[in-house]
Amino acid sequence: MNNILVAYFSHKGEAYVNGEIQVLTKGNTEIVAEMIQEKVKGDLFQIETDTPYPYDHLETVTIAQREKRLNMRPALKKTLGDTSSYDTIILCYPNWWNTMPMAVYTFLESIDTNNKVILPLCTHEGSGLGNSEREVKKLCRNAKVLEGLALIGGHVRESQSQVESWLHHNL
Numbered sequence: 001m002n003n004i005l006v007a008y009f010s011h012k013g014e015a016y017v018n019g020e021i022q023v024l025t026k027g028n029t030e031i032v033a034e035m036i037q038e039k040v041k042g043d044l045f046q047i048e049t050d051t052p053y054p055y056d057h058l059e060t061v062t063i064a065q066r067e068k069r070l071n072m073r074p075a076l077k078k079t080l081g082d083t084s085s086y087d088t089i090i091l092c093y094p095n096w097w098n099t100m101p102m103a104v105y106t107f108l109e110s111i112d113t114n115n116k117v118i119l120p121l122c123t124h125e126g127s128g129l130g131n132s133e134r135e136v137k138k139l140c141r142n143a144k145v146l147e148g149l150a151l152i153g154g155h156v157r158e159s160q161s162q163v164e165s166w167l168h169h170n171l
């Protein structure tokens with residue numbers, strides 16, 4: 001099925017997982033996005049900013065807070081261009097300050113989402129999807145945004161069956 005796009009944002013480096021700082025060589029969301037791509041065999045696209053976020057957790061948190069407060073749209077390293085061959089976008093991102101990272105806003109505004117089905121998936125440390133589903137709906141007014149899935153970041157590797165049943169129910 002190459003009519004499915006799996007687009008994800010994920011941060012490597014220090015992360016606050018299960019109440020402590022850990023070093024992630026692969027981000028939680030990246031793990032799920034790859035799991036999904038393997039399952040649905042769609043195209044995988046990583047949303048990356050031109051200026052990478054720091055390794056340091058607190059520095060990243062501070063930058064992300066400012067970007068959210070100022071409603072910024074960080075520039076992306078690469079854009080996707082033509083999305084007309086996709087009818088479904090599985091959008092994976094971490095919860096940053098109760099919504100998705102501002103780079104995901106940049107991404108959604110850079111592609112044509114009209115008439116597409118969007119499945120939001122958010123990894124988090126307690127806030128679930130936060131406001132992110134509402135924000136995706138606001139940015140993609142002519143898309144059909146289905147009920148999102150929230151996964152605790154530190155448990156993504158054990159979430160396979162939950163992810164599969166969510167996909168099964170929505171695809």
Ligand SMILES: Cc1cc2nc3c(=O)[nH]c(=O)nc-3n(C[C@H](O)[C@H](O)[C@H](O)COP(=O)(O)O)c2cc1C
Nearest residue numbers: 010011027028029094095097098123125126127153
């Ligand atoms: C900048 C920043 C802000 C965050 N804000 C929240 C938050 O508001 N609520 C929450 O539950 N988790 C929050 N987290 C935790 C992440 O959502 C969680 O660790 C996620 O699984 C990280 O995914 P990743 O490894 O793919 O980047 C935040 C993490 C960062 C780096």
